[in-house]
Amino acid sequence: MKLSLLKSSLMSLLLVLQGCGEAPRTSGEDILERCLEAAGGREALSGLHVIHTVDSLSMAGMSGISESWWVREPFTGLNVTELGPVRQEVLIREDSVWTVDRNGHLSPGGIEERDQMELSRMTVFYDYLLNTALASPGADTLLDGVTAVSVTLKDHPNVVFYHSREDWLPVMMRAATMGIEVRSYPGGYTDIDGIMTPSYSVSIIPALGQTMETHNLLTEYNVPVPESIFVLTSGTADWSLEGQGEEYPVRIMGEHLYLDGTVQGQRVNILLDSGAGATVLDSALASRLGLEGTGRLPASGIGGTREFSFARVDEYSAAGAVVRDQTLAVMPLADQFYSATGQRIDLILGYDFLSRFATRIDYGRETITLREPGTSGIPEEGASVLHAERSMGLLSVNAVLEDSVPVRLIVDTGAGGNIHLTPSFFDAHPGFLAGRPTFDTEMEGIGGTDSIAGFRVSTVTLGDYKVPGGLCSSFDGGEILSGFDGILGSGVLSRFAVTMDYDSGLLILQPSSLFETGMPETLTGMGLEIREGMLRVRSVVTGSPAERAGLREGDMLVSVDGAPVSGEDLHGITGLLPDREDVPVVLGIRRGGDETGLELVTGRLVP
Structure with missing residues (x-):
């Protein structure tokens, strides 16, 4: 079983969904340059050194808050997300990343957190627009009636921005985190200190059937960073x-x-x-x-x-x-x-x-x-x-x-x-x-x-x-x-x-x-399950000893070489069956209202 909370990665990706400006269809570098100008211009974006955001969240019947701080030099970031009873923190310090999980446990970041760190480094301070070598415009596509040009991050081909050809603002961002695709739709752009900033975003995770709505409560640029903000608040020892x-x-x-x-x-x-x-x-x-x-x-x-x-x-x-x-x-x-x-x-x-x-x-x-x-x-x-x-x-x-x-x-x-x-x-x-x-x-x-x-x-x-x-x-x-x-x-x-x-x-x-x-390796090719206190044949492998013996799905196994068995013997059945090849065993089967004995000769399912 695999349980995946994508909130902190998702929030870092959402943070970079900021605007672009209008231009005729022209070369890739010209498109990126016009996007840069529309987002606020080279001077304004190059002058960004601190970003602070606070967003409200709603997802899966839960609501919460996400707060992020980012500093350009040295590159440092902190995201704290609280959604319902769940709290998660991610801290990035230059080339290292640490997390505090929902139970307050501090640990080094894994693969997805390190990927998030590299992606954030390229996007949070608009480096992918300031340095055109980092991104590549691609083909146009139609999104909800709007013609948009795709912009792919060269070192992260699984991250693609789609900018409207009408106003050059992003209309969608598509990213994949460990194979799970996230589609984010920003909107309600406002001018904050000369930089176009989305006021809300709707993010969809198709494979999981989940939607998260984000509304920006506060965005500040180049404000003083509170002392000791980049410290994870891991819980005290919660175990003995x-x-x-x-x-x-x-x-x-x-x-x-x-x-x-x-x-x-x-x-x-x-x-x-x-x-x-x-x-x-x-x-x-x-x-x-x-x-x-x-x-x-x-x-x-x-x-x-x-x-x-x-x-x-x-x-x-x-x-x-x-x-x-x-x-x-x-x-x-x-x-x-x-x-x-x-x-x-x-x-x-x-x-x-x-x-x-x-x-x-x-x-x-x-x-x-x-x-x-x-x-x-x-x-x-x-x-x-x-x-x-x-x-x-x-x-x-x-x-x-x-x-x-x-x-x-x-x-x-x-x-x-x-x-x-x-x-x-x-x-x-x-x-x-x-x-x-x-x-x-x-x-x-x-x-x-x-x-x-x-x-x-x-x-x-x-x-x-x-x-x-x-x-x-x-x-x-x-x-x-x-x-x-x-x-x-x-x-x-x-x-x-x-x-x-x-x-x-x-x-x-x-x-x-x-x-x-x-x-022990199975030498029969029959799968068993408990049904109404008895052992039912759940599956029979084609070409297996079980199929050759005549077993069918739905048969009830009532004995092995004359020894009665029931649902309580699901695990003990291995000890009753031969553990070597080419050994005959008689299986007592109830099929419909009749009982019969079938001889099964053990053998490998494949050579």
Whole structure:
């Protein structure tokens, strides 16, 4: 599951939507020069040294305020956005960027914040107009009946301004942040100190179905900068860690990690998911605890997009850590995932939790260990240390498939399987599947079910280790994952004791007791789910042992080699099925009102 709040990036982009003037159709440099003159002229724009803005915001049923300060030399910027219960701060100081998330946690900026920094450097003080080498006018286009010329930033081709041919003021700005397109429509231009400034803007995020309205309350140029304004107001320590370095048990079930914890003192079942950009509370549990959600925002993930709200939680705990005064995402979890997992999930531990610690997961020992951030406790023997990039609250690392194909993969403890590759990967490697046997199946995610194609990858290299790639898949992933090649799931991660240190930007791998074997590979080709307390065949892979045995979608599995099974055996079924190829097993099936036995001979889904 991936949760993305685009407000601070969006506000920085909105800030640069300032005017241009009228000119006949002529060369690109002349167009940019006339835009410069219309915005206020070279002298006025070159003389800009400080910008201060305050804007009101409304989005997803929430309202708020955004305030920004910018200084040209040395280049410094601060954006503070408060929207409903959510507060986020971004500080830029020359070549560094820092953020404070909605729960007051201070951390270095990730990929999108650094992109925002570079974009702001070019646009906030109109450098892209003052230096015509930074932008390139392009073709005309028709926008709502207005002919507009496009102006693209050369170093940021995903950022395009559209200026009206009638008055040369911007009528739209289109930008992409980590694959998510934002379209902003400014208007109501006014002259402030000789510089044309929009008084409002409507911004649309098509992929998420969201609209944000911004109204300027104050714009000031070249005013004194308050003392100590460029300081982030991170919260005081909102967590405590008892027994630092102690091991706590986790349960591996269906290639997912579960552990016990509490929310508001109530015992809960937790899914540990480094692929979740936020910690998520089940909506039914929130209701029982009397927590009221605010807003309606989209969460993008495998299978599509779901809506979530925010709720304030006094305290939750897991693995010896207690975290206090948190704003958590809220959406249905327990009922949503029970049929596919057999687990009623009360809480998903994501970025909000994991980023506060150096977290070690030993899949072989089935334990989790937390340490203070920046104290990874790197084992000396057999450890491989990988640089981990952070983006949207997710960690990603470089890997190599089959000794020759470099990939950037999100580290996702919440994803079953080995490696799931995005359309962006196949756009860059169109021949990767040529000659490989494939099969069609499904993957369950936060947004529902996604159809995927399965295939085998011989090896994946992570740092100093090369391990079998095993069964992998291609999946849609949506626009939010378009900046990555894929997801690194538990099938590969289980071969290691994995340490994730967000503060230091490190992923540390050491072989676990599962290093040689990994997790069991499916040898049947049938997908099961719980339906009315029984095991229902949800899917049958074409050409698989399950199809050859005669299984059909909708069959009820009632026994394995004569041993009765029910919905409670969803995870235990693996132990009843053979773990080797070419082994026969009799499956008791109820189809309609009849029961029958089908002999299935185990085998690989693809060579």
